[in-house]
Amino acid sequence: MTLSTASIHALPHAESAAVEVRGISKNYKEVEALRSIDLDFPRGKLTTLLGPSGCGKTTLLKIIAGLIEPTSGEVRVNGKTVTGPGPERAFVFQDFALMPWATVMRNVAFGLELKGMGKAERQSIARHYIAEVGLTGFEDKYPHELSGGMRQRVGLARAFAVNAEVLLLDEPFSAVDEQNRRKFQEDLLRLVEKERKTFIFVTHSIEEAVYVSDRIVLLSRRPSRVSQIIEPKVDRTASPDAIRRDQGYLDTVEEIWQGLKHYVD
């Protein structure tokens, strides 16, 4: 398969990788979810994991997060082998995982609270990120008073507040309606630009992947392997609407669709 608008890299430059995945396999009893995955996630970039449903995207992300033990292989973050969750990684959950009994403020500051940071300090940090995700004025609301999109903004602010280098996002927008989703993607791009962190992003949506990603890792069907790595050539300085009409954007979407199509039947 040739790609006119996207280039394929077999093994990217390891020296700048924030996260290295080495020979990761995962079996759930008889189910072989992942088979010896090797991947590098470059620092300061947004890399997306894209693949058919049930191929093991969440599993891989949670292994990187240290929430799931791999059957074999190892993950290194900044060269250090992962043995569990750590402060240099923060997770954004598909179902938001907000504490319903806590206000927006407490939810956003929760990672800092767990670190033992004093109330005034953590609240001022939380307030900053609440503003960053556009929720100023909602500090004292409870999650059930917010829409799905707003709840995920809380989840995002919580992840930013702990100032982790690596952000892991598992289909963060899948429970958000289409209009909010687009707005959200634009905000995410702005935050990626501003925060200069390493993002690992899981999504079902090809358009979303091409819109937000520096790199897209295509995973094959179970047992999952890396089938392709694509770097969309999209001019992100353009306006959101211009990007969505950009020929590079549209072509990359089409290429990925052609690559994934045979999994659907």
Add this chain to the structure above:
Amino acid sequence: MTLYGYRVPMMASLLVWCVIWELVGQSGLMFLVPPLSAVLVAGYSMVQTSTWQAAAMITLHSFAIGMGLAIVVGVSLGVLMGRFKAVDELFSIWVNIFVSAPLSALVPVLMILFGMGETTVIVTVFLFAVWIIVLDTRAGIQHVPKSLIEMGRSYGASTFALYGKIVLLAALPEILAGIRLGLVRGVKGVVIGQLLVAIIGYGELFELYSRSFDMENFWALTIILFAAAMLMSAAIEHIEKKVDYYAGVR
């Protein structure tokens, strides 16, 4: 049932039954049923006697200790069963037997084990109340969303913080429901314990009034007991409603 947002019908039906009671009592048809007004008058003077106050104190004391133990043990065991499969398999058969077993039948055995005093009453309260607390807590813990626990772990929560700040709070609605049901059962337990075994406190008074056919005082005693049980249960229900409100998005 609510009407225009008020719980009118329930209060109204209660009033109707009070009137019926008064009429039946006034008619003198049933000697076991004195008029409600006479019962209330008797109750009013009864609560001022030192006998009643002493009995109430003893009863409250046994109840509080038995309930306290039941809550501590019930919630702890329920959490362990909800979190660890091995613990669950070990205990669930007993919990399920005891939660529906006719525990009154066990009280004579308890008497042999714990003597004729307050200890037996406390153990009775405990045994009546604890099982439903275990079961409800266990259900609550099992329903804590997996992602909330993963959230805690990924943001570096210690085991202590994970339980104190996430798991127990997420399971709070079910735990409170268990405690409310446990309270009602505990009231049963304290009376049955006192009646069957020790003949102390409230049980002694019940025994005294029913044997001497002092029906006014007997019913007054009963009403106070029921009112106390209902009040406690309503108080917990009130907290439950508040908690449910915040937990509404689970």
